[in-house]
Amino acid sequence: MLNHFLLLLVSFGLCYAALGESLPSSLKAEPQYRNAASYSWQDRHEAVVRRNREICPEYVIIGDSITHKWGGEPSDKVSGQGYDSWRSLFGRYRTTNMGFGFDYIDNAYYRVSHGELDGLSPRVIxxxxxxxxxxxRRDTARICAANMKALVELVKKKCPNSKILLLGVLPRQDMDFCIPVIKETNKFYKQxxxxxxxxxxxxxxxxxxDRSGRANKKYMSDGVHLNAAGYKILGVELQKILAELDPLYTPEGRTDLVYIGDSITNNYCxxxxxxxxxxxxxxEFYGRYHAKNLGVSGNLTGDVLARIDKGILDHVNPKVAIIMIGTNDTGRMKTEKETLEGIRKVVSSVQAKLPETHVMLLGILPSDIRNWHVPGASDPGGKFKKDMSINKQLAELYRGSRDVTFLDISGKFLKEDGSVNEDLFYDPQIVVINGKKAGPLHPNTKGQRLMAETIKPVLDKIMARSVR
Structure with missing residues (x-):
């Protein structure tokens, strides 16, 4: 038993030694208190660990005071000097600012090895x-790069499914010594x-x-740190880079999703x-795609076609167009054939306007409307059967299509017996026409969330496939 215990100790010692030998001797993985007058390093470390466990971030940025001062969470009295830039870059995403004032690469290594990325899988680090x-500390370029290599390897082990975006050391104004060392360090980083x-x-x-290697004063608050203008430049450039690295990242000002429909779509506004x-x-579900809501209450398929002709899709080039239309057609006694043809024309019109855009066509939601001021309300059961039949025909029409994904979510709104689940619609509870409560047509909050949750995994896959 004693021999076995000694063997374990020897094995542990050899593994530990091997781990130590794999790290550069210049790397001093430890906490630091060089900026204790401005913030508590240990408190911030604990706040980062806590936040990352709670939100499972999509993005994290590991840095020093340049990152710390930028913005985001966890925040403290050091944070927020580039707030507008940070909001434009990350405002729609779960992001953690892992910048610590006065950190060396060594201190970041300590932080990551002590839980800051444990159990996480951000899309980009x-x-x-x-x-x-x-x-x-006046490290040479080789020493700085060797320490960074160790940190990159550690991050890869902690988050093997994440992409790592390593940024070059930013230019400084102070000390001529730094300019050539930064240039050489960035060459090593690139490798x-x-x-x-x-x-x-x-x-x-x-x-x-002027590409001198020295920072331009108009972008700096001092010799090292950026001002608001500098953070804006940095943020805009990172938007472009992230959009190339991550298909789920949408730069501000770009529309990657349009949602075309009637009042059910319009209600999201x-x-x-x-x-x-x-x-x-x-x-929550569409903000990250900077989506445009093109739903208009009361629209039939013909109305959507007219709006497309008038230019609602001009000046956009989304990755995906979601179409949900048709319930008003059958509600106004359009036949199955007429409604089906109207939906097909809408899809074709969107494809003609947006040839590079993938179309996600949603099935008509189940509805047995009653007491509405539309002809279809006189035959609630007939409308319901007509809509479900149209969905089956749409599924067959677009089966195997590379450019159109048909998603029938109507089943989510039915009870086990196949009848409409009125608990997912607000009309029966609050809409009164001629003294009578109306039948289900518009999803309530629970129904709209259910619809978005059902669409999300399919939409995310389509977005991830897009190379634009």
């Missing part, structure tokens, strides 16, 4: 470190990229004064329809 190693999981970019080139709250659902 951004790393902006090295200026303190060079400017404060760490493999173009598969680790990528390199050097947005600092845009912050230089409303903060508080009667007893409802739809806008947060829209922002």
């Amino acid at each position: 951004i790393m902006l470190l090295g200026t303190n190693n060079i400017g404060h 760490l990229a493999d173009g598969k999981t680790v990528f390199f970019a050097n947005p600092g080139d845009l912050l230089q004064d 409303k903060k508080e329809p009667p007893l409802q709250d739809f806008l947060p659902i829209w922002e």
Whole structure:
């Protein structure tokens, strides 16, 4: 038993030694208290660990004071000097600012090895470190790059499915010593990229004064840190880079999704329809795609075609167009054939206007409307059967299509016996026509969320396939 215990100790010692030998001797993985007057390093470390466990971030940016001062969460009295830029870059995404004032690469290594990325899988991990190693500790370019290589390898082990975006050390104004060392360090950093999981970019080139290697004063708050204008330059450049790396990232000002429909779609624009709250659902599920809501209450397929002719799709080039239309056609006693043909024409018209856009066509939601001011309300059962039949025909029509994905979500709105689940619609509870409660037509908050949740996995896959 004693021999076995000794063997375990020897084995542990050999493994530990091997681990130590794999790290450069210059890497001192430890906490730091160089900026204790401004913030508590340990408190921030604990806040980052706690936040990452709670939100499972889509993006994290590991850095020093340049990142720390930028914005985002966790925030403290150091944060927020580039708030507008941070909001434009990450405002729609779960993001953690893992910047710590006065950190060396060494301190970031300690933080990551002590839980900051444990159990996470961000889509992209951004790393902006090295200026303190060079400017404060006076590391050589080779030493700085060796330490960064160790940190990159650790991050890869912690988050094997994440992409790593390694940024070059930003230019400084102070100390001529730094300028050639930063240039050489960035050359070494670039060699760490493999173009598969680790990528390199050097947005600092845009912050230089005539490419001299020295930072342009108009972008700096001092010799090292950026001002609002500098953060804006950095943020805009990162938007472009992230859009190339991550198909689910949408730069501000670009529309990657349009949602075409009638009142069911239009309701997502409303903060508080009667007893409802739809806008947060829209922002949660579609905000990241900077989606345009092109739903108009009362629209039939012919109305949508007319709006397309008038230019509602001009000046946009989305990756995906979601179409949900047809319930008003059958509600106004259009035949199955007429409604089916109207939907087909809408799809064809969208494809003609947006030839590079993938169409997601949604089935008509089940509805046995009663007491409405439309002809279809006189035959609720007939409308219901007509809509379900149209959905089956649409599924067959677009089966195997590469450009159109048909998704029939009507089953989510039915009870086990096949009848409409009125608990998912707000009309029976709040719409009264001629003294009588109306039949189900418009999903309530629960129904709209159910619809968005059902669409999400299919939409995410289509977005991920898009190369634009």
